[in-house]
Amino acid sequence: xxxxxxxxxGLFQSPAFSQAVVTxxxxxxxxVGGQNAVDAQGQLVGPDDLAAQTRQALxxxxxxxxxxxxxxxxxxxxxIYLVQGQDVQAGFxxxxxxxxxxxxxxxxxxxxxxxxxxxEYVVEIEATAFVEG
Numbered sequence: 001x002x003x004x005x006x007x008x009x010g011l012f013q014s015p016a017f018s019q020a021v022v023t024x025x026x027x028x029x030x031x032v033g034g035q036n037a038v039d040a041q042g043q044l045v046g047p048d049d050l051a052a053q054t055r056q057a058l059x060x061x062x063x064x065x066x067x068x069x070x071x072x073x074x075x076x077x078x079x080i081y082l083v084q085g086q087d088v089q090a091g092f093x094x095x096x097x098x099x100x101x102x103x104x105x106x107x108x109x110x111x112x113x114x115x116x117x118x119x120e121y122v123v124e125i126e127a128t129a130f131v132e133g
Contacts, residue, residue, distance in 0.1 A: 002025060004021070015101070016105055018104075018105050021076040021077065053121070054091045054094035065127065065129055068131070070131050072102060079125070080110045080125050081116065083116060084113065
């Protein structure tokens with residue numbers, strides 16, 4: 001079983017994400033549904049603050065991954081939904097704080113949307129991971 005991360009010539013090379021990921025062999029695929037910046041008590045962290053909400057959403061993703069026996073190195077895809085007008089770089093910096101540098105970056109799709117589930121939410125993040133075995 002293996003996870004192969006591809007960054008073929010002719011495509012932009014970034015240390016933050018891979019262009020494609022191939023999984024082979026026996027293992028488990030983990031799907032983490034969209035996480036926003038609500039803490040374990042149901043309270044929003046960082047109203048109207050993309051960096052704070054990104055950190056909390058990623059901590060929620062991390063908690064779900066850990067419950068399934070996975071971590072950031074097993075993540076093969078992140079889907080990030082930002083409310084229009086947000087500064088992508090502020091979110092990226094916050095993500096680096098939580099995820100740290102990675103020798104195995106996932107594929108990433110970032111979409112701008114008109115709104116999320118509640119007006120005060122500015123980011124939602126979903127993940128797909130693959131664990132060998």
